[in-house]
Amino acid sequence: MRLSNLADYAVVTMSQAARHCGGGRVSASELAAETGLPAPTVQKLVSKLVGAGLLRSVRGAGGGLQLARPAAAISLADIVEAVEGPIALTACVEGTDCSVDHECRVRPHWPLVNEALRGALANISLVQLAQEKEIA
Known part of the structure; x- marks a missing residue:
C-alpha cells in the first residue's frame, strides 16, 4: 500500500506548518517555498x-x-483522511459493488484490518512528523 502523492504532500505541508507553531502564521506560498512543492498543489491541500x-x-x-x-x-x-477520505484497504468496505461479494469470506474481516491500519497511523502525531531528523 502506498499513499497517494496528494496525501504525501499533505503530510509534508502539515509538518512544515507545525514547525511554525508559536511563531505566528504562515502563508500557503511560504509553505510551498519551504517545502519545494508547487504553489497550486499547496493551495489545493490547504x-x-x-x-x-x-x-x-x-x-x-x-x-x-x-x-x-x-x-x-x-x-x-487525520491528515491522510483529510485528503483521501476514510482509511480502507479495499473498496468493498465502502459499500462498492464487488463481483465476489456473495461468496467472500474475507469481507467480514476487513473492518478489523482497516481499524488496525488506522490505529497505527493515529499513533503517529504531527509533533513526531515535524521533528527535524538527520538524513543519512
Whole structure:
C-alpha cells in the first residue's frame, strides 16, 4: 500500500506548518517555498486541510495559516483522511459493488484490518512528523 502523492504532500505541508507553531502564521506560498512543492498543489491541500479542521485560515493584516489544534492532537491518520477520505484497504468496505461479494469470506474481516491500519497511523502525531531528523 502506498499513499497517494496528494496525501504525501499533505503530510509534508502539515509538518512544515507545525514547525511554525508559536511563531505566528504562515502563508500557503511560504509553505510551498519551504517545502519545494508547487504553489497550486499547496493551495489545493490547504483548502482540504482547512475544510477538515486541521488548519485555520485567518484573513487580513497579519493573517495566514496556523494549525487548528495543537500538533500533538493531530495524527497522521487525520491528515491522510483529510485528503483521501476514510482509511480502507479495499473498496468493498465502502459499500462498492464487488463481483465476489456473495461468496467472500474475507469481507467480514476487513473492518478489523482497516481499524488496525488506522490505529497505527493515529499513533503517529504531527509533533513526531515535524521533528527535524538527520538524513543519512
